[in-house]
Amino acid sequence: MITLIGVVAATCTTISFVPQVIQIQKTRNVSGISLSMYGILTTGVGLWMLYGFLIRDMAVFFANLITFALAMAVITLTVKERLSLAKKVVHQV
Template identity: 50%
Template sequence: MNWAEPVGFAAAFLTTASFVPQAWLTFRTRDVSGISLGMYSAFTLGVALWLLYGLSLRAWPVVVANAITLALALAILVMKLRFGRRPPG
């Protein structure tokens, strides 16, 4: 194993772990007012495409990071769709 794979796994861990606090806070508070639906929709699609890319290359740091990030991003996106509607008036 060369130096690139451990660096990839370290980067994957750090970038994926950065989503955990946002997901946890959103689960706890149900407050999605500061989350952009457009941004999270585009981001989630982008992560899904990165996952497909990683799978096609068998680049495991990319696959692992994006699989976990996709699950977290989807959870936040679903909460935005579910809790983000404001009552009329």
């Protein structure tokens, strides 16, 4: 039962990023995304991933690896979209 709780918790926290990635891809609206929050979160997740690797806990490692990839997708999409918008503004001036 304890393992099941851990698996469900890891699944929920990992897939929680999927709707954000999909929303950004669909709308290209990144105005509400805080890069500092995602940067801090991604750093923490990366450290959890490293921790899981170092203690050889593959459940911790892989859950955080997937979360890390999804959080990086949000960061990457946000930066790309903001740079694209900035270029459009410069060209209009």
